[in-house]
Amino acid sequence: MTKSLDSFKARKTLQVGDKTYTYFSLPEAEKNGLSGVSKLPFSLKVILENLLRFEDGRTVTKDDIQAVADWLKERKSSHEISYRPARVLMQDFTGVPAVVDLAAMRDAAVKLGGDAKKVNPLVPVDLVIDHSVMVDYFGTATAFTQNVEREYERNQERYEFLRWGQSAFDNFRAVPPGTGICHQVNLEYLAQTVWTKDEDGETIAYPDTLVGTDSHTTMVNGLAVLGWGVGGIEAEAAMLGQPISMLIPEVVGFKLEGKLNEGVTATDLVLTVVEMLRKKGVVGKFVEFYGEGLDHLSLEDEATIANMAPEYGATCGFFPVDGDTLNYLTATGRDAERVALVEAYSQAQGMFRDGSLEPEFTDTLELDLSTVVPSIAGPKRPQDRVALTEAAPKFAEALKEIKGGHKNQDAIPSPNGESRFIDEGATGVLDAPTRHEVAGTDHGLADGDVVIAAITSCTNTSNPSVLIGAGLLARNARAKGLKVKPWVKTSLAPGSQVVTDYLEKAGLQDDLDALGFNLTGYGCTTCIGNSGPLPEEISKTINENDLVACSVLSGNRNFEGRVNPDVRANYLASPPLVVAYAIAGSLNVNITEDPLGEDQDGNPVYLKDIWPTTKEIADLIRSSVTEEMFRTRYSDVFKGDEHWQAIKVEGGMTYSWPVSSTYVQNPPYFEGMTMEPKPLQDIENAGVLGLFLDSITTDHISPAGSIKADSPAGQYLSEHQVSVRDFNSYGSRRGNHEVMMRGTFANIRIKNQMVPGVEGGYTMKDDKQRFIYDAAMEYKEAGTPLVIFAGKEYGTGSSRDWAAKGTTLLGVRAVIAQSFERIHRSNLVGMGVLPFTFKDGESWQSHNITGKEKVTIKGVADLKPRQMVDIEVEYQDGTKKTIEVLCRIDTLDELEYIKAGGILHYVLRNLVAN
Numbered sequence: 001m002t003k004s005l006d007s008f009k010a011r012k013t014l015q016v017g018d019k020t021y022t023y024f025s026l027p028e029a030e031k032n033g034l035s036g037v038s039k040l041p042f043s044l045k046v047i048l049e050n051l052l053r054f055e056d057g058r059t060v061t062k063d064d065i066q067a068v069a070d071w072l073k074e075r076k077s078s079h080e081i082s083y084r085p086a087r088v089l090m091q092d093f094t095g096v097p098a099v100v101d102l103a104a105m106r107d108a109a110v111k112l113g114g115d116a117k118k119v120n121p122l123v124p125v126d127l128v129i130d131h132s133v134m135v136d137y138f139g140t141a142t143a144f145t146q147n148v149e150r151e152y153e154r155n156q157e158r159y160e161f162l163r164w165g166q167s168a169f170d171n172f173r174a175v176p177p178g179t180g181i182c183h184q185v186n187l188e189y190l191a192q193t194v195w196t197k198d199e200d201g202e203t204i205a206y207p208d209t210l211v212g213t214d215s216h217t218t219m220v221n222g223l224a225v226l227g228w229g230v231g232g233i234e235a236e237a238a239m240l241g242q243p244i245s246m247l248i249p250e251v252v253g254f255k256l257e258g259k260l261n262e263g264v265t266a267t268d269l270v271l272t273v274v275e276m277l278r279k280k281g282v283v284g285k286f287v288e289f290y291g292e293g294l295d296h297l298s299l300e301d302e303a304t305i306a307n308m309a310p311e312y313g314a315t316c317g318f319f320p321v322d323g324d325t326l327n328y329l330t331a332t333g334r335d336a337e338r339v340a341l342v343e344a345y346s347q348a349q350g351m352f353r354d355g356s357l358e359p360e361f362t363d364t365l366e367l368d369l370s371t372v373v374p375s376i377a378g379p380k381r382p383q384d385r386v387a388l389t390e391a392a393p394k395f396a397e398a399l400k401e402i403k404g405g406h407k408n409q410d411a412i413p414s415p416n417g418e419s420r421f422i423d424e425g426a427t428g429v430l431d432a433p434t435r436h437e438v439a440g441t442d443h444g445l446a447d448g449d450v451v452i453a454a455i456t457s458c459t460n461t462s463n464p465s466v467l468i469g470a471g472l473l474a475r476n477a478r479a480k481g482l483k484v485k486p487w488v489k490t491s492l493a494p495g496s497q498v499v500t501d502y503l504e505k506a507g508l509q510d511d512l513d514a515l516g517f518n519l520t521g522y523g524c525t526t527c528i529g530n531s532g533p534l535p536e537e538i539s540k541t542i543n544e545n546d547l548v549a550c551s552v553l554s555g556n557r558n559f560e561g562r563v564n565p566d567v568r569a570n571y572l573a574s575p576p577l578v579v580a581y582a583i584a585g586s587l588n589v590n591i592t593e594d595p596l597g598e599d600q601d602g603n604p605v606y607l608k609d610i611w612p613t614t615k616e617i618a619d620l621i622r623s624s625v626t627e628e629m630f631r632t633r634y635s636d637v638f639k640g641d642e643h644w645q646a647i648k649v650e651g652g653m654t655y656s657w658p659v660s661s662t663y664v665q666n667p668p669y670f671e672g673m674t675m676e677p678k679p680l681q682d683i684e685n686a687g688v689l690g691l692f693l694d695s696i697t698t699d700h701i702s703p704a705g706s707i708k709a710d711s712p713a714g715q716y717l718s719e720h721q722v723s724v725r726d727f728n729s730y731g732s733r734r735g736n737h738e739v740m741m742r743g744t745f746a747n748i749r750i751k752n753q754m755v756p757g758v759e760g761g762y763t764m765k766d767d768k769q770r771f772i773y774d775a776a777m778e779y780k781e782a783g784t785p786l787v788i789f790a791g792k793e794y795g796t797g798s799s800r801d802w803a804a805k806g807t808t809l810l811g812v813r814a815v816i817a818q819s820f821e822r823i824h825r826s827n828l829v830g831m832g833v834l835p836f837t838f839k840d841g842e843s844w845q846s847h848n849i850t851g852k853e854k855v856t857i858k859g860v861a862d863l864k865p866r867q868m869v870d871i872e873v874e875y876q877d878g879t880k881k882t883i884e885v886l887c888r889i890d891t892l893d894e895l896e897y898i899k900a901g902g903i904l905h906y907v908l909r910n911l912v913a914n
Helices: 026-031 042-053 062-074 092-111 145-169 184-189 215-225 232-239 266-280 292-296 297-307 324-329 338-346 386-401 464-479 497-506 509-514 536-543 575-584 614-624 627-633 642-646 714-721 737-743 770-780 801-809 820-832 892-900 904-913
Strands: 010-016 019-024 080-083 088-090 126-127 172-175 194-199 201-205 209-212 226-229 246-249 251-259 286-290 316-318 362-369 375-377 383-386 450-453 489-492 549-553 566-573 681-690 762-765 768-771 786-787 812-819 834-838 854-857 870-875 879-886
Touching: 019 042, 019 338, 026 737, 042 062, 042 080, 042 226, 042 316, 062 080, 080 820, 088 092, 088 184, 088 232, 092 126, 092 145, 092 904, 145 172, 145 642, 172 286, 172 627, 184 209, 194 338, 194 509, 209 215, 209 232, 209 362, 209 614, 209 681, 215 226, 215 297, 215 316, 215 324, 226 316, 232 246, 232 820, 232 904, 251 266, 266 297, 266 362, 266 375, 266 383, 266 464, 292 768, 297 316, 297 464, 324 338, 324 627, 338 737, 362 714, 375 386, 383 386, 386 566, 450 575, 464 497, 464 509, 464 575, 464 614, 497 509, 497 614, 497 627, 549 575, 681 762, 681 770, 681 812, 714 737, 714 768, 737 801, 768 770, 801 812, 801 820, 812 854, 820 834, 820 892, 820 904, 892 904
Parallel strands: 019 201, 088 126, 088 209, 126 172, 209 226, 251 286, 251 362, 286 316, 450 489, 450 549, 549 566, 681 786, 786 812, 812 834
Antiparallel strands: 010 019, 080 246, 194 201, 375 383, 375 566, 681 854, 762 768, 834 879, 854 870, 870 879
16 A cells, blocks of 8 residues: 555554554544535545555545535536555456456566566455356255256356466455355355455554446445446556546435335335435436434345446445444354444444434435335336335336237247337237146246246345345245245355355244245346246247236346246346245235235235234344354355366466466466557548447447357357357356457447448448458458447446457447547556547547547657547548547546556566565
């Protein structure tokens, strides 16, 4: 840690027990010039402390620190700061390529004459393998074992690589498969609320902060840990000690009052919060919760709300330290010494919520918890909350929109978008669902039938109240003789092994098993699309009869096509409601009024007959959830099961890249690299790879989803003897640049205006329509650089590393757009791609660019941040035009990255030199 310049004389010591800690005191800084900062939102106090601690006069200046205090004048700011989180959290889909880059840097370090061992994360990195388990098997006592075995079969190459990384890198830990999801492992074990570091003979204490490569990293905000999701390149930069550039955010205060009524769950609350904040508009902002209503929520309730910050659009959903924070840290087995430090530190910093101080916010809204009602959300978006009493009629309305009527059964349905059936001429929908026979069974299927009921990881499985509630509802249903409908695929995928412990101690797992909710895995399953296939006869009936089948899941993502390709209506719900809908079997059933089924004597059984009381749930939590469970489960969390331990570790300090692997390959970023960067060169006579309109997202650019057999990536895999059934997904193959670069700009909905009227990853070269990848490789072979032209908000959406990595590997030297999404612009710079923006009112259209031009950018060697640059465009008829654009290298650090060839090159040279 660089010694802070400490312009505001904030450095102090704090005595806790017999230990002395050094820290940067906010009250002291307030006395010494930062007037008013005690009124800042708690989340901004965390940011301020970070800047005080890292003030070096370059990446963090006295003016940057003052800008946080000045935020109070208008409660917003356009000032950009450099922020350094304490640690990085990764899941395996996004973590594998980051570790691949580290391994490649070690190889490059050796070639540069350096020591491979010097290439390590400079801040702690935890990678939790949680995104690879799929629900192939369900509803049996052996489902978990079978799914684990299938997971290892599919992912052996990736796991061999991560197993090597676990042993090879300092500051890097891998939590093996079958442990839980990264967010719950983080909440229950990794997070400390206050972090410490021994340096130069003293122990420094500071807020626990992180960035994660999963958007739901925000769940840990419930534990007063400031963290959010970022793209892979930002995460790699952070773990290599580089700051993250960000604007001082607006902070929206969300006041909670009152308490939840009987029968209302934390899930109902979070769906209400999501709906309210989406209407409010909080994209790119911090949300901070306050008010006396927090006194009536458990920390697990708060983590449930924080988890869904991406769904309500915020960067984070922050809860300050309070008594519940301390109690939770104790209850989950954290050391007493750490809990004492958290209490003393947060009180000394004015970061402890005691109700006496109400921070100043950019804007506020409030909710009386007593007004929250049981709800679900769907059928397509998490913010589309539906009161449970309205669920059946609202589904009937949604069905008309989704289906648009019963189309010609002889026609082959087009796969193009959610309105495909309306596009094919359908006009109306039948009011009464028609049941269609399922071959080999004694039941049928109709529109609205629930074919997936999943208690899945992430949002809810960190919360014992809803899981114990689901178990009690299952017990009560079982006692009444109720059963799950035979067409429902049931699954239970908890976020940690502790859930299994307390469900078994409470005697509830047997009741869940009796209804088909057997353990299927510990990991992110249905919510990420790893729901596994439906039974063949169910899938066939759905597709042959054009049915709108439904899923009900306790997750946070229900976007169309995400959960399962056979399911077109997806609803988020609390775990007890997941069980209830599995019994009801259909969204057409009004489960608040209609019977769920009949008891052993033929009497109707209603939801109210089996719904547990709040007291029953609370009593069982007190007797079943113990501190010892957490201590035992996390005592050796990095060891893994016999499958993990049996994996052979190949290689020592550098990785022995398997030539035949189609999952992990050594990327070419460092080929030909020397200790002295090659001087920047002008871009001359570049070809145009793409012309794009507004709002091209990273989902359009970055490879995602399934791999088509006739795509360049599919052809590559086929050439390497991979059968189509084993293609897996782009997500699972993120460690192989050969697959990923072939999938860049290959989204089936992207529209390159060089090929008007055509969707998909195509461009024009030599007056022929080509795959973008194929054309790019021909340009590269000819030594021709490439540029891309785009419209407004280029690169919006989830920040993804491969949106920038794929761009540079295709040979693109520059992107000229009307405007950029902030993170994608930063990622392009991090990969050595130059970003430029047109002047206001100008665009590629206004300059009559068609994609057939040659583009020259002069003065690249002398670029300065935010400098105006001339771009020369030579049209097909030989005429030339000079266009003045703004260079969007925004800082001196970014300029250094560009000169180095990218941020990884910059860091690598520094590591080798030192």
